[in-house]
Amino acid sequence: MGLLGVLIAGLLYHTCVIAQDDNQACYATVGEPYTHFGTKTPYSVVLNKDDSEVKFPGCRPAQFWLTARHGTRYPGEDDIELMARRLPELQQTALKNAAEGRGELCEQDLTNIRSWSLAFDVSVENNLTPSGEQELFDMAKRFQRRFPTLLGPPYSPEKHKFQSTVKQRARESGRFFAKGLFGDQPVEFPKSEKNHPLLQFYKTCNRWRELIDDSEASRHERYTFQNSTHMLGTIDHVSRRLGFTSNMSYADVRLIYDICRYDKTLHPDRVSAWCAAFSEQDLKVMEFDMDLEYYWVDSYGYELNYRQACPQVKDFITKFNAVRSSPERQPLANMYFSHLGGVLKFITLLGVFNDTRPLTSADFGTSHAFRSSLASAFATNVALVLFECSDGYRVATYVQEHPTELPGCGSLLCPLDELAQRYRSAVESCDLEGMCAAAGWLAKAWNTALWALPALAALV
Numbered sequence: 001m002g003l004l005g006v007l008i009a010g011l012l013y014h015t016c017v018i019a020q021d022d023n024q025a026c027y028a029t030v031g032e033p034y035t036h037f038g039t040k041t042p043y044s045v046v047l048n049k050d051d052s053e054v055k056f057p058g059c060r061p062a063q064f065w066l067t068a069r070h071g072t073r074y075p076g077e078d079d080i081e082l083m084a085r086r087l088p089e090l091q092q093t094a095l096k097n098a099a100e101g102r103g104e105l106c107e108q109d110l111t112n113i114r115s116w117s118l119a120f121d122v123s124v125e126n127n128l129t130p131s132g133e134q135e136l137f138d139m140a141k142r143f144q145r146r147f148p149t150l151l152g153p154p155y156s157p158e159k160h161k162f163q164s165t166v167k168q169r170a171r172e173s174g175r176f177f178a179k180g181l182f183g184d185q186p187v188e189f190p191k192s193e194k195n196h197p198l199l200q201f202y203k204t205c206n207r208w209r210e211l212i213d214d215s216e217a218s219r220h221e222r223y224t225f226q227n228s229t230h231m232l233g234t235i236d237h238v239s240r241r242l243g244f245t246s247n248m249s250y251a252d253v254r255l256i257y258d259i260c261r262y263d264k265t266l267h268p269d270r271v272s273a274w275c276a277a278f279s280e281q282d283l284k285v286m287e288f289d290m291d292l293e294y295y296w297v298d299s300y301g302y303e304l305n306y307r308q309a310c311p312q313v314k315d316f317i318t319k320f321n322a323v324r325s326s327p328e329r330q331p332l333a334n335m336y337f338s339h340l341g342g343v344l345k346f347i348t349l350l351g352v353f354n355d356t357r358p359l360t361s362a363d364f365g366t367s368h369a370f371r372s373s374l375a376s377a378f379a380t381n382v383a384l385v386l387f388e389c390s391d392g393y394r395v396a397t398y399v400q401e402h403p404t405e406l407p408g409c410g411s412l413l414c415p416l417d418e419l420a421q422r423y424r425s426a427v428e429s430c431d432l433e434g435m436c437a438a439a440g441w442l443a444k445a446w447n448t449a450l451w452a453l454p455a456l457a458a459l460v
């Protein structure tokens with residue numbers, strides 16, 4: 001490279017760095033802010049916009065099967081109470097810091113934080129938001145355009161089956177999906193039950209609750225990451241940006257992250273004031289913290305996480321086999337509306353977003369298939385569509401509406417028999433009572449011992 005080249009490279013480098021600094025310095029002016037927010041990612045970030053009619057030569061759509069997480073919801077009661085109490089304090093301190101010349105927020109970001117107030121109270125805790133209603137309504141419209149013969153009007157209670165859990169956010173998600181398909185025509189939702197066995201199998205899985213969900217051991221990687229230079233760096237940046245003279249707690253930074261992502265999913269078209277406390281890199285650090293949580297507690301981290309999702313696999317295989325044996329008497333669509341806890345475990349059992357090795361705290365910044373933003377955004381869903389083809393029945397899979405080849409199928413259109421074969425052992429060993437039996441004190445003690453082992457090793 002000649003002198004001129006070096007000069008140009010230097011100039012380019014200089015311009016890029018300046019441009020980046022400018023972006024960083026004023027969040028309100030970032031054109032496309034980073035919105036991969038783990039399990040609070042807006043559905044618009046992950047969905048497939050292509051809604052052209054799906055046609056495979058020699059095939060005819062025969063049945064639609066959908067399992068979907070509810071759309072964007074408000075935070076839970078405890079979170080709202082904490083936000084209402086703590087955020088105004090942090091807001092006042094940050095504004096005072098700025099008035100005293102500390103902090104790195106630009107004028108516009110400060111103005112946004114000054115005019116911020118909590119937009120909801122505990123009366124709406126955990127309810128579906130208007131943006132969440134829209135997510136399901138629009139999703140239904142796109143699916144209908146892709147599969148008009150299965151999802152088009154007229155509605156018929158025998159042909160279009162809806163089911164949700166008892167929770168408002170799941171029920172309303174189903175209702176808005178139905179509205180997207182059939183407008184204001186009332187549709188039947190069979191009465192649901194608490195801890196729905198098909199949709200909320202994990203609620204009654206004692207062994208999973210004791211050994212994984214309530215356990216410190218399953219958070220080992222996450223806690224290690226929370227002590228890493230990445231997370232400590234993020235805490236340092238956020239504290240400095242807001243003008244604090246000492247490092248904030250992880251809990252406060254996490255609270256600011258939570259309001260940043262909730263406000264954004266609630267009002268996708270507005271600037272979310274508190275996001276200004278983070279650089280894009282900081283948001284990626286917070287996202288990875290979520291990846292570690294959900295990988296170990298609901299996904300590939302432990303076999304029991306996903307083995308228990310077998311009732312859903314059994315359900316679609318049974319429904320598709322019924323079409324094969326008596327096509328004219330079967331529904332055109334079975335649609336389920338539930339929660340992250342069930343849908344993510346099912347996605348995992350299918351083998352989607354799987355990596356070749358476990359996700360650890362050291363994997364930040366590397367590329368990995370499992371990302372909570374992609375696998376568990378609001379309204380996350382899997383649609384399996386049965387086709388009757390000239391050479392037999394086949395199934396196409398759609399994850400977040402994207403055509404998705406299941407592992408071991410070799411093509412998008414998987415022969416039904418091959419699919420059933422692939423998940424046969426999962427279905428045949430689907431004994432929830434057995435696999436979920438309470439762990440007992442011995443297993444719990446063993447689990448605790450495993451968790452304590454590295455600490456013990458450090459002592460000797």
Ligand SMILES: *[C@@H]1O[C@H](CO)[C@@H](O)[C@H](O)[C@H]1NC(C)=O
Nearest residue numbers: 220221222223224225226227
């Ligand atoms: C993180 O650091 C704190 C304070 O240094 C320590 O008490 C804690 O055990 C550490 N946690 C992990 C998982 O390393």
Ligand SMILES: *[C@@H]1O[C@H](CO)[C@@H](O)[C@H](O)[C@H]1NC(C)=O
Nearest residue numbers: 232233235236239245246247
């Ligand atoms: C905040 O934490 C960072 C990273 O651990 C450290 O380098 C810095 O000195 C801390 N700042 C203060 C003011 O303690």
Ligand SMILES: *[C@@H]1O[C@H](CO)[C@@H](O)[C@H](O)[C@H]1NC(C)=O
Nearest residue numbers: 306348349350351354355356
């Ligand atoms: C995920 O991938 C690993 C390695 O390729 C494989 O051994 C494992 O069975 C896969 N997990 C699931 C649930 O499909």
